[in-house]
Every structure is written in C-alpha cells, then in structure tokens.
Amino acid sequence: MMIACLPGDGIGPEIMAEALRVLAALDLGIETAIADVGGAAYKAHGHPLPPETLELARTSDAVLFGAVGDPECDNLERHLRPEQAILGLRSALGLFANLRPATMFKGLEDMSALKPEVASAIDLLIVRELNGDVYFGEKAQRVLEDGRRQGYDFMSYAEDEVRRIAHVAFRAAQGRKGKLCSVDKANVLETSQLWRDVVIEVAAEYPDVELSHMYVDNAAMQLVRNPGQFDVVVTGNLFGDILSDQASMCVGSIGLLASAALGERQTASGTFGLYEPIHGSAPDIAGQDKANPMAMILSLAMLLRHSLGLEEAAVRVEKAVSQALADGITGADLGGSAGTTEVGDAVLARL
Numbered sequence: 001m002m003i004a005c006l007p008g009d010g011i012g013p014e015i016m017a018e019a020l021r022v023l024a025a026l027d028l029g030i031e032t033a034i035a036d037v038g039g040a041a042y043k044a045h046g047h048p049l050p051p052e053t054l055e056l057a058r059t060s061d062a063v064l065f066g067a068v069g070d071p072e073c074d075n076l077e078r079h080l081r082p083e084q085a086i087l088g089l090r091s092a093l094g095l096f097a098n099l100r101p102a103t104m105f106k107g108l109e110d111m112s113a114l115k116p117e118v119a120s121a122i123d124l125l126i127v128r129e130l131n132g133d134v135y136f137g138e139k140a141q142r143v144l145e146d147g148r149r150q151g152y153d154f155m156s157y158a159e160d161e162v163r164r165i166a167h168v169a170f171r172a173a174q175g176r177k178g179k180l181c182s183v184d185k186a187n188v189l190e191t192s193q194l195w196r197d198v199v200i201e202v203a204a205e206y207p208d209v210e211l212s213h214m215y216v217d218n219a220a221m222q223l224v225r226n227p228g229q230f231d232v233v234v235t236g237n238l239f240g241d242i243l244s245d246q247a248s249m250c251v252g253s254i255g256l257l258a259s260a261a262l263g264e265r266q267t268a269s270g271t272f273g274l275y276e277p278i279h280g281s282a283p284d285i286a287g288q289d290k291a292n293p294m295a296m297i298l299s300l301a302m303l304l305r306h307s308l309g310l311e312e313a314a315v316r317v318e319k320a321v322s323q324a325l326a327d328g329i330t331g332a333d334l335g336g337s338a339g340t341t342e343v344g345d346a347v348l349a350r351l
C-alpha cells in the first residue's frame, strides 16, 4: 500500500511531519512518497499541481494532503495560484464527496466559541459536494459597455451531481443517527431548487432516514444556537466550505477538523481518497511551531479507515488524539502552550 504525501505550504509541512511520525509509529508497513504541491510546487516547478504530483496521487492508494496557500502567490494568474492544486486534485481524481466530521472532544467544552452545555452536544457530519457548484462554473472579469468592471462566477448543479452526493449522505445517515438535513438556498437560487427536488427524489430510497431541509442562512444560525440538532448535513460546495469552518469553532479550533474527499474508485481494501485538515496554510503562524497538528493526524485516521480498511489502526489514532486533548495537551489555539511537535509527542505517547 502506498500513500502520496503532499505537504504543501505554510504550516502544511509542519503538520504533515507529525502525521508521518504517527504513521511510522503504527508500523503498518505502508509506503509513503512525498511530492510538491501548491505554492511550493509553483516555486520549484512553475505549476501548483505538476504532472508528476498528479500522477503520484493517481497511482497511490490514498493521498494525505497538508494545506496550500502562499501570500506571495496571491497575485498570480488564477490558474497558477496554490489553491488550484487542491481544486485540481479534487476534480481530476473525481473526489466529489467531502466528509467533514465535527465532534466535541471531552475536556474541550470550555474552548468552544459556544456555551459549554450547547457545545457538548456536537456530533455531526457535514457531507459537502466537492466537484461542482460555483467553484467550477465559468468565471471571469469583464468590462461592461458602460465601462464598469464586472466579475462573475456561474453557479450550477446537474441532477446526477446532486443525486450521487445525496446517496453518500443518506448512507452516512443510516450509519449514524438516521437524520439528514439538506442545506440550500432554494428560496432564491434555482441551483438550490433543483438540489432540493433531487434530494427529495433520492429520499424515497431511504425511508429509514428522517430528511429535513434548511436554508443556509438559518443553518448558519442553528449551528451556533443548537448544533446538537444536526446529525448529517448535506450541502453544496460553497455552503459546505463556509459551514465547516464555522462548525470548527463550535468544537473549539479549526485545528481539530479533519476531512476525507472520496470518489468512486475502489482500492484493494477501501475507497480511494484524499485526506486533509479543513483549514488552510495559516501563513500567520507558519514556521513558529504553533500549528495544531490534530486535524492532520485525524485526517490520517480517516485515510486508514476509508482507503486502507485499517479500522483498528484508525481507532487507535483517534483514541490517542482524544486522550491527549483530555489530558490538556493543547497549543495556543486551544488555550494551551504546547507546540506542534509537543502535541505530536503527546499523541505518540498515547498510541
């Protein structure tokens, strides 16, 4: 089994190093291969997603991804910016289903941006569509006849794109508490009306799942008012991006939330996927040993589970993370003083 490791930019390499220490300690005999991606790849090879990196990802059993984004690249033409690497990987590899779990960790209730009694009920999964929406529609800037500049991004979903993510979400709900909330903006957007219609059609195949619908503005409010009401949330690419960052602060830090991006391709023992923290390259704290590596380490656990079929190893990693957090080993993002490596040490000691 081979994992392609793409550390990327900013804190990416720092948190990747901790995840790889955990993987080595598990001693599972898994091969790893490291490649450049993002701003680092642009600087070394002139492109944020060099063909060799994409090929490595394609031929691996799973991809472990750090983060991309570099302020020095923010003024490049869009197709050369670091962020195009992650969008390119998701799209080229057909990774349409993004699982972003958010669960309250014991001992962190006081670190949530919410009241502890509200936060302690959080145990939800955001299923975010990852290959469509306004992210991948035609986009450009142009000058109108009257001389004003205009920017536009075309938002759309085709019914098959909605149907396949709906199936993923319904199945996820069946494996959890049997509740699915579809989040859209059907009161304004035709894209969302189609989304809602298709989700309702798919629901007929899952009579055991309780389906509800919520407008995204209300969902953002409900997520802080009463996050315990959510089990599985299914939504489009843009809404899912925003709601998952919000969910992270409900559990205490964006440095805690892992994710899996899955497609249809099967590996020898699971589903091929790309695994990454939901956060970015955090240039403001890069190189300072301040990054929380837990989201990256938990992404490794998701990889072991979904792509390699190593459930026991995944649980071992998750338990070690929970134990380290319960023992109060946290960095500045969670009110503690431990550095990135120290947090990694704490996980290793509890494996």
Ligand SMILES: NC(=O)c1ccc[n+]([C@@H]2O[C@H](COP(=O)([O-])OP(=O)(O)OC[C@H]3O[C@@H](n4cnc5c(N)ncnc54)[C@H](O)[C@@H]3O)[C@@H](O)[C@H]2O)c1
Pocket (backbone or CB within 6 Å): 011, 066, 067, 068, 069, 070, 071, 083, 086, 254, 255, 276, 277, 278, 279, 280, 281, 282, 283, 284, 285, 290, 291, 292, 293, 295, 333
């Ligand atoms: N998937 C990705 O690679 C990804 C995701 C989001 C943003 N980005 C990119 O990252 C760059 C920075 O974006 P941003 O600042 O909006 O978002 P960000 O997630 O990088 O950072 C937001 C804030 O959260 C903090 N933070 C993030 N991760 C942390 C961690 N592990 N531990 C402690 N604190 C952490 C940062 O210090 C910052 O204050 C941009 O170039 C953006 O495009 C990439």
Ligand SMILES: CC(C)[C@H](C(=O)O)[C@@H](O)C(=O)O
Pocket (backbone or CB within 6 Å): 083, 086, 087, 241, 278, 279, 280
């Ligand atoms: C970097 C960016 C393209 C990316 C997204 O918007 O999907 C990020 O915010 C994420 O959540 O993974």
Ligand SMILES: [Mg+2]
Pocket (backbone or CB within 6 Å): 241, 242, 245, 278
């Ligand atoms: Mg995001």
